[in-house]
Amino acid sequence: MNEAIIVGGGIGGLAAAIALQKSGSVGRIQVLEQAAEFGELGAGVQLAPNALRALQALGVYEGIDRYAVYPRRLVMMDAVTGSFITALDVGAPFRERFGMPYLLMHRGDLLRMLIDRAKQFDAIELRSAVHVTGVEPDGSGARVVAATGEDLRGDLVVGADGLRSVVRTCLLGDARPVSGGCVAYRGTVPFDHVASIADGDDVLLWVGPGMHLVQYPIRRGELYNQVVTFRSERHSPDDDWGTEDELDERFAAACDAVRAGVDLIDRGRRWKLVDRDPVDSWVRGRIALIGDAAHPMVQYVGQGAAQTLEDAVSLSAAVGAEPDLDTALARYQRERVPRASRVQGMARRFGEVLHAGGMAATMRDRLLTSRSHADYSEIEWLYG
Numbered sequence: 122m123n124e125a126i127i128v129g130g131g132i133g134g135l136a137a138a139i140a141l142q143k144s145g146s147v148g149r150i151q152v153l154e155q156a157a158e159f160g161e162l163g164a165g166v167q168l169a170p171n172a173l174r175a176l177q178a179l180g181v182y183e184g185i186d187r188y189a190v191y192p193r194r195l196v197m198m199d200a201v202t203g204s205f206i207t208a209l210d211v212g213a214p215f216r217e218r219f220g221m222p223y224l225l226m227h228r229g230d231l232l233r234m235l236i237d238r239a240k241q242f243d244a245i246e247l248r249s250a251v252h253v254t255g256v257e258p259d260g261s262g263a264r265v266v267a268a269t270g271e272d273l274r275g276d277l278v279v280g281a282d283g284l285r286s287v288v289r290t291c292l293l294g295d296a297r298p299v300s301g302g303c304v305a306y307r308g309t310v311p312f313d314h315v316a317s318i319a320d321g322d323d324v325l326l327w328v329g330p331g332m333h334l335v336q337y338p339i340r341r342g343e344l345y346n347q348v349v350t351f352r353s354e355r356h357s358p359d360d361d362w363g364t365e366d367e368l369d370e371r372f373a374a375a376c377d378a379v380r381a382g383v384d385l386i387d388r389g390r391r392w393k394l395v396d397r398d399p400v401d402s403w404v405r406g407r408i409a410l411i412g413d414a415a416h417p418m419v420q421y422v423g424q425g426a427a428q429t430l431e432d433a434v435s436l437s438a439a440v441g442a443e444p445d446l447d448t449a450l451a452r453y454q455r456e457r458v459p460r461a462s463r464v465q466g467m468a469r470r471f472g473e474v475l476h477a478g479g480m481a482a483t484m485r486d487r488l489l490t491s492r493s494h495a496d497y498s499e500i501e502w503l504y505g
């Protein structure tokens with residue numbers, strides 16, 4: 122039986138471990154996570170039907186009701202005037218169309234479900250506080266070197282180490298991720314504290330020139346999740362941009378509802394948003410990339426985790442179906458690269474649509490206002 126080493130114990134690493142265990146072709150699976158403990162504080166995550174189908178394949182869908190909120194609509198509003206632009210009905214017609222709901226949850230709860238599932242299998246060993254410093258192909262397998270001094274060998278190594286992946290650097294040697302000059306602040310507040318300004322039924326997407334705010338309830342409605350994003354006019358190679366002061370300046374012209382949300386956002390940490398251009402190759406020898414290590418994307422279409430989960434399921438299906446690992450990895454790459462690359466491009470373009478100003482914004486709103494709320498034609502290929 123093959124042995125696998127997975128670098129990174131986030132959504133992708135844990136999903137890959139569970140999936141590979143299910144493939145029946147991998148014996149021992151070690152998941153190496155650099156953090157002192159597995160888990161995530163994080164904030165909310167939106168999960169579309171394609172993500173939920175992948176969770177179902179991993180055996181992590183049952184019981185999700187304990188944590189989930191099922192919104193009625195995804196609503197786009199004008200962040201400056203406060204007026205309604207359009208909505209996507211994600212209630213009954215959506216479920217009927219895609220056979221799955223659209224749900225919202227806390228990232229920590231999703232991680233918890235994946236960890237609990239992984240722990241059900243003796244073959245999976247979750248190892249925290251192991252920072253991987255390098256990987257390289259080694260005959261019919263690959264070597265993994267860790268800062269602990271360990272030198273491990275697996276028949277298969279999966280790089281699930283996220284946006285600034287060490288495994289990717291070893292494989293592709295490509296440059297740093299690309300910044301489009303946008304920065305995000307995110308956090309949750311108890312729903313009771315925001316009940317007067319919050320919407321407990323919908324995902325609200327407030328869009329304005331160079332900025333947007335996303336708000337939705339999570340954890341059965343106990344918490345309200347907010348992500349505020351803006352394009353910094355002070356973007357530079359230095360670190361001093363996208364600061365709190367700039368956040369307040371950028372949203373000064375926003376309507377009252379948006380400013381009330383921005384006032385409540387956690388300012389303790391900011392995320393400089395980065396992605397990369399798609400690449401054709403995620404595999405070298407017996408080393409394969411998944412998740413943000415393979416296809417980092419801006420979060421605007423809420424598909425980073427979804428594509429990561431799809432990777433895990435696809436990798437496992439390929440490894441289970443092909444007796445030869447090299448053929449399996451080639452198949453995985455063939456199946457996943459075109460789709461994930463398309464989503465990476467879509468995320469960038471959607472950011473431009475969200476952040477449009479002037480005439481472009483007027484045209485966007487005019488086009489969107491007339492569309493049916495149950496028109497799923499644009500997302501059919503992604504969720505279907």
Ligand SMILES: Cc1cc2nc3c(=O)[nH]c(=O)nc-3n(C[C@H](O)[C@H](O)[C@H](O)COP(=O)(O)OP(=O)(O)OC[C@H]3O[C@@H](n4cnc5c(N)ncnc54)[C@H](O)[C@@H]3O)c2cc1C
Nearest residue numbers: 129131132133155167253282283412413423424425426427
């Ligand atoms: C603001 C924001 C909102 C988002 N909202 C959504 C959403 O609504 N829906 C959605 O689908 N996606 C969303 N995403 C994207 C999603 O969070 C990511 O795509 C997803 O977490 C990728 O999972 P991953 O396992 O590949 O990487 P990560 O979650 O980054 O996990 C990587 C893991 O590897 C570990 N690691 C890193 N380096 C090493 C090393 N050298 N050695 C050992 N361990 C290492 C890290 O500690 C981490 O635990 C959002 C992202 C952002 C920034």
